[in-house]
Amino acid sequence: MPSITRAKIATAEEITAQLTDAVHEHRLKPGAKLREDEVSDVFGVSRTVVRQALRAMAFEGLLTIEKNRGAFVSKPTLKEAHEVFQARALVEPSTARAAAARITPGDISLLERHIKAEHEALDQDKPGLALKLSGQFHLEIARIADQQTIEQFLKQLVSRSSLVIALYWKRRNALCESNAHHALIDAFRKQDGPLAEDLMKGHLLDIYSQLDLREHEEGATTLRDALRK
Amino acid sequence: MPSITRAKIATAEEITAQLTDAVHEHRLKPGAKLREDEVSDVFGVSRTVVRQALRAMAFEGLLTIEKNRGAFVSKPTLKEAHEVFQARALVEPSTARAAAARITPGDISLLERHIKAEHEALDQDKPGLALKLSGQFHLEIARIADQQTIEQFLKQLVSRSSLVIALYWKRRNALCESNAHHALIDAFRKQDGPLAEDLMKGHLLDIYSQLDLREHEEGATTLRDALRK
DNA sequence: CAGGCAAAAATTGTATACAATTTGAAGCAG
DNA sequence: CTGCTTCAAATTGTATACAATTTTTGCCTG
Numbered sequence: 001m002p003s004i005t006r007a008k009i010a011t012a013e014e015i016t017a018q019l020t021d022a023v024h025e026h027r028l029k030p031g032a033k034l035r036e037d038e039v040s041d042v043f044g045v046s047r048t049v050v051r052q053a054l055r056a057m058a059f060e061g062l063l064t065i066e067k068n069r070g071a072f073v074s075k076p077t078l079k080e081a082h083e084v085f086q087a088r089a090l091v092e093p094s095t096a097r098a099a100a101a102r103i104t105p106g107d108i109s110l111l112e113r114h115i116k117a118e119h120e121a122l123d124q125d126k127p128g129l130a131l132k133l134s135g136q137f138h139l140e141i142a143r144i145a146d147q148q149t150i151e152q153f154l155k156q157l158v159s160r161s162s163l164v165i166a167l168y169w170k171r172r173n174a175l176c177e178s179n180a181h182h183a184l185i186d187a188f189r190k191q192d193g194p195l196a197e198d199l200m201k202g203h204l205l206d207i208y209s210q211l212d213l214r215e216h217e218e219g220a221t222t223l224r225d226a227l228r229k
Numbered sequence: 230m231p232s233i234t235r236a237k238i239a240t241a242e243e244i245t246a247q248l249t250d251a252v253h254e255h256r257l258k259p260g261a262k263l264r265e266d267e268v269s270d271v272f273g274v275s276r277t278v279v280r281q282a283l284r285a286m287a288f289e290g291l292l293t294i295e296k297n298r299g300a301f302v303s304k305p306t307l308k309e310a311h312e313v314f315q316a317r318a319l320v321e322p323s324t325a326r327a328a329a330a331r332i333t334p335g336d337i338s339l340l341e342r343h344i345k346a347e348h349e350a351l352d353q354d355k356p357g358l359a360l361k362l363s364g365q366f367h368l369e370i371a372r373i374a375d376q377q378t379i380e381q382f383l384k385q386l387v388s389r390s391s392l393v394i395a396l397y398w399k400r401r402n403a404l405c406e407s408n409a410h411h412a413l414i415d416a417f418r419k420q421d422g423p424l425a426e427d428l429m430k431g432h433l434l435d436i437y438s439q440l441d442l443r444e445h446e447e448g449a450t451t452l453r454d455a456l457r458k
Numbered sequence: 459c460a461g462g463c464a465a466a467a468a469t470t471g472t473a474t475a476c477a478a479t480t481t482g483a484a485g486c487a488g
Numbered sequence: 489c490t491g492c493t494t495c496a497a498a499t500t501g502t503a504t505a506c507a508a509t510t511t512t513t514g515c516c517t518g
Contacts, residue, residue, distance in 0.1 A: 048473065067500085149309065297469080
């Protein structure tokens, strides 16, 4: 039986990876607090190491550290949500074009396996896992384009997108973006850069349009506030 | 008389800021090592805080931390150098266009003061300071465009550009980009977005072309290597 | 005297102890 | 019972002590 939490064998990077996964899969939701000694108990290391991991995640925008109060899973504002998808629209299409020019058969089968895993996750009713895999698909493309600088930035954007989706996703339905990914792979297979660029642009607009980015009434932070009227 | 190093009054952010400035102004050159207790002596805090600062800078790409060996000012490879300016060419022109649409008179005078400070730095034979100010000019534009996400990314890119320039700048001459910045301000004053976009694109290409990005023979890292032949 | 081995010094990595701050609860006046 | 103050508990921030690793030094051998 696999236990999520095993003691005594964890480096800062492993902790970062596991916590990041948890956020990406929405097992840790925006606003959730990560207490330091709780995390250190779970992973069997001292707070020193935990703090490294938490700070690393804060730099990616996944966590927000409030002085003397602790680390919380970030809650992107509406403005940030818009900015994230604007930035992705700026960066990803041209990256997809570059990827189309460099892609190898090995890369293509890797992307296909990615989509397959995504389908399986949906079948097993694990939408969080599917979402995480979907994000990795986009990152793979930057890797294939062989642009590490862009990839690093995109990693942050995808992370924040996950938070945005957790907060502002319209439907409870599964995300139906497999088709878009399939179409992208077809373009890659034909090494059709302009097509890949267009498809990516449309795909991002599609996701963007499925978000509910009107002004929300801020969910009351305090119970007291929630009951005030 | 202002002393660069004052003890007992330093937070992690202040240390990060001062060290970042030193790197941006090329007082700390690529490859330089930053020992933890040396830094903690200088700033009068414990290594705990210093390590926070060093890690923060590593996340921005300014430092490279090698396990059990320490923190060094990063030495971007040729590939990274290309990537940085490709990324800037992707991001900055459209940001300049957005800035032109939102700029206020206050912003314009701020940018003008920036250029003025840059000139003064050059007159006083402080090319490092001038370079730092030049980078901040580009960041200001992202701020004016009111795009924090892009600004954050651009901050990293500008930082790395400084390292690239330290390693690959062709001439020892002063950088003659004030004209480009002046032209940009003119476009901003006219609120001419497309012009600002074009100017920025040309400006970046100009800098890029002044780099010597052919294969360098690697400057010997070790004294032993340097004397080998 | 070059080369390599070994011990010592220096440096970074981690854990723990203590200080500062915030949070929550108990008590009390109105 | 509401609102306020005060005190205790919980939590994070910082410094220090110790462990692990790397780097240097000195010595010995060939």
